[in-house]
Amino acid sequence: MVALHEPFCNNGLTKAEAKLVADALEARVLTTLADDERVLLDGARTSEPDDFVFHRTEQFKNYSTSRAVLERFIAYCRTCSGFEVL
Numbered sequence: 001m002v003a004l005h006e007p008f009c010n011n012g013l014t015k016a017e018a019k020l021v022a023d024a025l026e027a028r029v030l031t032t033l034a035d036d037e038r039v040l041l042d043g044a045r046t047s048e049p050d051d052f053v054f055h056r057t058e059q060f061k062n063y064s065t066s067r068a069v070l071e072r073f074i075a076y077c078r079t080c081s082g083f084e085v086l
Helices: 015-028 067-079
Strands: 038-040 064-066
Touching: 015 067, 064 067
Parallel strands: none
Antiparallel strands: 038 064
């Protein structure tokens, strides 16, 4: 199984590709995510607040993001010159 970030490691995204990421996140995730929801690693949405517990056996529960964070990342993708995940 390939981790979510692996396709972007060591080769990065160009400015045009970063804009495509912003467009896709806005169209496919942000438009369906309520202000009080988080999107989980598997794409599911939940309105349950993060419990800030480190889950050792169910590690997928450790990863989620809010609408506010996605909005900031989308804004970054629209203005950056590209980026690389290390």
